[in-house]
Amino acid sequence: xxxxxxxxxxxxxxxxxxxxxxxxxxxxxxxxxxxxxxxxxxxxxxxxxxxxxxxxxxxxxxxxxxxxxxxxxxxxxxxxxxxxxxxxxxxxxxxxxxxxxxxxxxxxxxxxxxxxxxxxxxxxxxxxxxxxxxxxxxxxxxxxxxxxxxxxxxxxxxxxxxxxxxxxxxxxxxxxxxxxxxxxxxxxxxxxxxxxxxxxxxxxxxxxxxxxxxxxxxxxxxxxxxxxxxxxxxxxxxxxxxxxxxxxxxxxxxxxxxxx
Ligand SMILES: [Ca+2]
Ligand SMILES: [Ca+2]
Ligand SMILES: [Ca+2]
Numbered sequence: 001x002x003x004x005x006x007x008x009x010x011x012x013x014x015x016x017x018x019x020x021x022x023x024x025x026x027x028x029x030x031x032x033x034x035x036x037x038x039x040x041x042x043x044x045x046x047x048x049x050x051x052x053x054x055x056x057x058x059x060x061x062x063x064x065x066x067x068x069x070x071x072x073x074x075x076x077x078x079x080x081x082x083x084x085x086x087x088x089x090x091x092x093x094x095x096x097x098x099x100x101x102x103x104x105x106x107x108x109x110x111x112x113x114x115x116x117x118x119x120x121x122x123x124x125x126x127x128x129x130x131x132x133x134x135x136x137x138x139x140x141x142x143x144x145x146x147x148x149x150x151x152x153x154x155x156x157x158x159x160x161x162x163x164x165x166x167x168x169x170x171x172x173x174x175x176x177x178x179x180x181x182x183x184x185x186x187x188x189x190x191x192x193x194x195x196x197x198x199x200x201x202x203x204x205x206x207x208x209x210x211x212x213x214x215x216x217x218x219x220x221x222x223x224x225x226x227x228x229x230x231x232x233x234x235x236x237x238x239x240x241x242x243x244x245x246x247x248x249x250x251x252x253x254x255x256x257x258x259x260x
Contacts, residue, residue, distance in 0.1 A: 044070075047067060047070045052071045052072055052073050052076055053076075055067055055068075055070050055071050055080075056068075056071055056076055056079075056080050059071075059080050059084060060080060060083050060084060060087075063084050063087050063088055064084065065080075065081055065084045065085070065088075065093045065096070067080075068080035068081045068084060068096075069096070074098050074099075075099070077098070078097045078098055078099050078102045078103075079102065081093055081094065081096050081097050081106065082094065082097060082102055082105070082106040082109075085106050085110045086106065086109050086110045086113060088110075089110055089113055089114045089117060090110065091106070091107045091110040091111050091114070091126070093106075093110075094106035094107045094110060104128060104129060107126075107127065107128065108127050108128075108129055108132040111123055111124070111126050111127050111136070112124075112127065112132065112135070112136050112139070115136055115139075115140045116139070116140060119140065119142070121136070121137060121140050121141065121145060121149060121150075121153065121174070122149070122152050122153050122154070123136075124136035124137050124140065124153060124170065125153040125154045125155050125156055125157075125170055126154075126156050127156070127157065128156055128157050128158055129157065130157050130165040130168045130170075131163075131165065133155075133157055133168070133170050134168060134170075134173060137170065137173060137174050137177065138177075141174070141177050143181070145174070145177070145178065146178065147175055147178050149174070150171050150174030150175045150178060151171060151175075153170050153171055153174060155169065155170050155171065157170070167196075167197075168197075172196060172197075173197060173200075176195045176196055176197050176200050177200065179191055179192075179194055179195050179204075180192070180195060180200050180203065180204045183195075183204050183208065184204065184207055184208065187208060188208075189205070189208050189209075191204075192204035192205050192208055193205075198228055198229040199225075199229075201228055202224065202225040202228035202229065205224075205228060206224055206225070211224050211234070212224065213225040216247075217234060217235060218233075218234060218235050218236055218237040218246075219237060220232075220236075220237035220238070220245040220246040220247045220248075221245055221246070221247020221248060221250075221251065222234075222246050222247045222250060226247075226250070227246070230246070230250060230256060230257075231257060232246045232256050232257060233246075239256050239257055240255070240256060240257050240258050244256075
């Protein structure tokens, strides 16, 4: 046989093989595509005749947020998303929630639970409510947490100036807990006094002075914790020596440390 013809036959053979392979490949792809559609259709059909309640139960049983979207009652839909988000520790799902309060609550809980599970306090910064940020740090701070970990937290909270949260900064608070731990470990009162947040400062000093937070040693109507918060002297009933007790001045909205 001519050499040329031989090569042509081999070439034709390979071309046929490639065409057959391509045919099966394309056909297969089509099958996968059709199957995905079928699944979507099946889900729709599966939920079509179910009541909101039944869909809700199914969604939360199977942790499937796509089912939640089929619930007609918006409040139930929101709660459905919230439960699935918390269960899957996926705060992204919370973004589908219509009601702002439920959405925030969903994010706070799912993020806090995620930190609880993986111990990464950086995630606490993603919580948008300062009160929950504080709780997240308190609950998940451990003996290994360092100033460096505290600095890495990026604060996503909105500028919350209400309810005494104006001064709360997550990095600073976290640093202060490190100070607290070091002060107690080294029995270092000066370090306690470096703490900015008065609750933590009072806790630190009460540990090192071995005084209960609720005791009122100088009988002026302010307990130890309040004396630290108002920066009065826990051993002097009249810190500014004006004849009025520290506790009386606070009660009547005067300044226990000076004029007025
Ligand atoms: Ca007192
Ligand atoms: Ca006092
Ligand atoms: Ca006084």
